[in-house]
Amino acid sequence: MSDVSAVKAALKSQVIETPSWGYGNSGTRFKVFAQPGVPRTPFEKLADAAQVHAHTGVAPKVSLHIPWDRVEDYTALTRYAEELGLRIGAINSNVFQDEDFKLGSVTHPDPKVRRKAIDHLLECVDIMDATGSPDLKLWFSDGTNYPGQDDIAGRQDRLAEALAEVYQRLGDDQRMLLEYKLFEPAFYTTDVPDWGTSYAHCLKLGPKAQVVVDTGHHAPGTNIEFIVAFLLREGKLGAFDFNSRFYADDDLMAGAADPFQLFRIMHEVVKNGGLRSETGVNFMLDQCHNIEAKIPAVIRSVTNVQEATAKALLIDAEALAAAQLSGDVLAANGVLMDAFNTDVRPLLAGVREELGLAPDPFAAYLASGNQKRIAADRVGGEQAGWGA
Ligand code: LRH
Ligand code: MN
Secondary structure, three states, X not given: OOOHHHHHHHHHOOOEEEEHHHHOOOEOOOOEOOOOOOOOOHHHHHHHHHHHHHHHOOOOEEEEEXXXXXXXXXXXXXXXXHHOOOEEEEEEOOOOOOHHHOOOOOOOOXXXXXXXXXXXXXXXXXXXXXXXXXXXXXXXXXXXXXXXXXXHHHHHHHHHHHHHHHHHHOOOOOEEEEEOOOOOOOOXXXXXXXXXXXXXXXXXXXXXXXXXXXXXXXXXXXXXXXXXXXXXXXXXXXXXXXXEOOOOOOOEOOOOOOHHHHHHHHHHHHHOOOOXXXXXXXEEEOOOOOOOOHHXXXXXXXXXXXXXXXXXXXXXXXXXXXXXXXXXXXXXXHHHHHHHOOOOHXXXXXXXXXXXXXXXXXXXXXXXXXXXXXXXXXXXXXXXXXXX
């Protein structure tokens, strides 16, 4: 049986990075619904992220997205984050909204357009230098919509060339995290469509290049925990973008659509040393709260990840190994299901109290009155969103 004090210690030192864009307006092509109290500036997004950390104790990092979070003075933004007890996490590039990138960014047929895209990625590394962020997170919407539209292998050459130039620019304590996605916005080829393509590019680039697993970016039925176990074994799992989905890249709250999948993923993380800080896996949320209040939704997502982690930590590893090695299929599956069916909320409530926090962060936040306060204070100005 797992040592409860070791489980508690692991839960107390867990770090979940929240996305600045998760606090802004978001939607679909059909509609973006605004909400009262939505932040207007990156500073207000940090203030919202600080609420999540204040109530959960495990969310001290915030991912930024450029240009959505572009500011005059990144030192001031970083200092403000520190005053709030936060630090700047991954810097996300954005080569999916510029008019020039319709046919691709770093894979575009026109070298001038590729240059523009690479310069944006290099600007993101400058912002990492200014904010102390160790992670450059790259997701490319690049792809094609029709057979014959472009040279599939040629685009890979262009991608590899761009990644190599950016890789050279990285500092010793910096790394690039290459995210893959099956489709959307492109609907025929996507230039980084799956973990294998990202892994292959990262292998060629070197040790400072690792793969990002966004849980919403796979074909239905994909066994994501296999990918996680494989990449951890190779030392190439750099980060997660946690969210959940029923169909495609729905970007719903992590653990909301499929808590059992999140548990299976965290089991492979725990078993393969991915929770150890020295493994360097960055656990991030990448979600959109199109109809639900944003700060409470992020708090719920953080506690969902905590619950999946707690259940994974409670797995009786010895009993599991014994059953696996003796080929006792039902016993092995039973060990995992015992952990999954364990109500870990009392354990997590205890962990929070030991951290000096309220046992139920969601209820505590709603009772704090912060939601009413920001709705009253944040009137006027332009609410933050995807700026598309
Ligand atoms: C692409 C993605 C990527 C981010 C964006 C907000 O679907 O997952 O990680 O840049 O969402
Ligand atoms: Mn993502």
